[in-house]
Amino acid sequence: MRTSPRVRAGQYVLLAGFLLFLGFPVLWIVSASFKSSAELNSLSASLIPNEWVFTNFTEALERQNLLRSAANSFLVAVCTMVLGVVLTLPMSYALARLRGKLRAAGTVWILATQVFPQILIIIPLFLVLRTVMLNDTLFGLILVYVTFTLPFTLWMMQGYVAAIPRELEDAGAMDGANRFRVLLHIVFPLLRPGLMATAMFTFVSAWNEFFLALVLLQSPELYTLPITLRSFLGAEGQTQLGPLAAGAVLATIPSVIVFGFLQKKLTGGMLAGAVKG
């Protein structure tokens, strides 16, 4: 049944409206990053700056060591992503496929970890990290991020694993492949969309996280981007909106690049899975 031109036009209008709704904050922050402080405090707000100002970017880059913080954030986010994926893959398979008490315990653990607010455990966490001399280190922060993202990624990946028919694995086994080969050549390729989703989730979570980094890192040379960007918020609620917007725009770029790269793989994986399934 063909969609009528009117319905199709309506769909496009709705889609455009939705895109505008999603994209407007991004456009506004980009616009703000090129505006002067006076224009940002003007009643007549416009998306296109009256006068293009680039000093917000130089101020953001020079004043707050934004590049060093970006490098720290990138390092932490990539490590969290890699470690998260490496751990999630076998664990989620075990949780989805293996029957027994371990699975039940694992499921309870996943749910239990989600109900504790961060603020409740931050001091014990800090003390534990200090005991093992990992406070004020990026490595300690990475371990914490992996720990905090693991329950959700396991929960998510379990669903992907469960969706793969067991018959595929049985067929591989009947052809003489051992379990490792079955996993490597049959299961893991089909899990690529899930892995990409896991990678994106862990990367973005680590890239954006503020509170744990604030508390666990003390040395300014280790600060991640969210901490550095928050330094544009001063005492008495003063906000240096121009440099903050410029910093936010710059901070978004690596995240968007990684997201774009992984998104291609996500789509590709879904297609591959569809053919093989």
Place this chain on the structure above:
Amino acid sequence: MKKNHGIVALALLSAGTLALAGCQQGSASGGGEDGDGGDGAVTLQFQSLSDQPGAQAAVSAAVDSWNADNPDVQVEILQAGWDGAYDKLITQFTGGTAPDIIHFDAASIVPFASDGYLADLSDGLSDEVLADVPEGIWDSVTVNDQIIAYPSTMQSYMVFANADLLAAAGVEVPTGDSMTWDQLREIAQATTTADVYGLGWGLGSPAATVMTLAQGFGGDFFSGSGDDVQIEVGPNELEVPERIHQMAYEDASLDPVSLTQSGSDVLASFYGGTVAMTVQGSFQAANMAGDAPEDLNWVTLPPLAGSEGALQAANPQTYSVNIDSAHVEEATAFLNYFASGETIGAIAQADALIPASTSAREIVATETGGENGWDQILASADGLVGAPFLHADAYAAWKDTVLNPALQQYLGDQITADQLAQQLTEGWG
């Protein structure tokens, strides 16, 4: 084979980045630890929250100068931010990694003093430093008769006016040492037209403003200190919110929308000429000097005076010493050095805040020439006094969970003044 290359690359990337991350050990070791360098020199960690470039430069200059003069006691700045500072500090103290010297503000640092985390500076600060700051401001950083911080800079609430709109309404710009609330109301009424509200007041989070200005009417709210604090919400405490409510809903001379906004949001209306006056933190004078349209003829009006005078609660920024620091004496000596009029004056000008010390205030007065509202802003400092709420341990929680929501409801005309008083009283303890 191609897939294997991918796996190997992923593994190498993982190993490489983890190794790199593992190498990144920070330098902060915590004031509770020894802090002795290998060469015998003491290293003090100084956690600074200064966010303006000028203030950071002034802090760095003072530290560099100290380090040059004192090779045996070196100070290292740990730059941190205001956002989340309380959570960071409570974790640092609990974990024993708090720095030696801590920058914060009085209302936030006093609970740490009550819990015994801060050193008593009463005997360590020099007579010169003690005499340089008015008694009322020392009160705000005195806990159990101990001075627990050096107060550096603070803000007052000032009325900024569009002189042209006042002139158009036939109102003379008030002069003198202070301006009464009745005068403010009259000017707001006189300048209100179909297109202009007499007053715009960003009270989206009204607690700090109300508690600060309540001092002008003797609105103490609390008596006692620490855990043993009683609340009383009577006519004096309700005077400020009632007067604001009156202007918004009886006179219609105060823009009710502005009551839901932040102070910075209302500046746009002030710049655009849709409000004739606005009450702002004094630090906004610096922003106005830079951001206001060239044709806006803005002036700073005299400090607001209630029945008790032009009094406001002083909540100064503070510098404290960690009681667990291995070098409390050296850290206090550094504070004596840091408290110079030149350093505090430079920080005050960069942050557009009022210096707590007389010497720094004189320097700022000379260097600014009283321009851009500095004359009135510095004059308002005479009315800044310690307030009981600074010494109530549970104030921070009560402010967020009871005071702000109740005031928002009252200023939104949702509850009466009696209901406001009831909520504030029952919400305490």
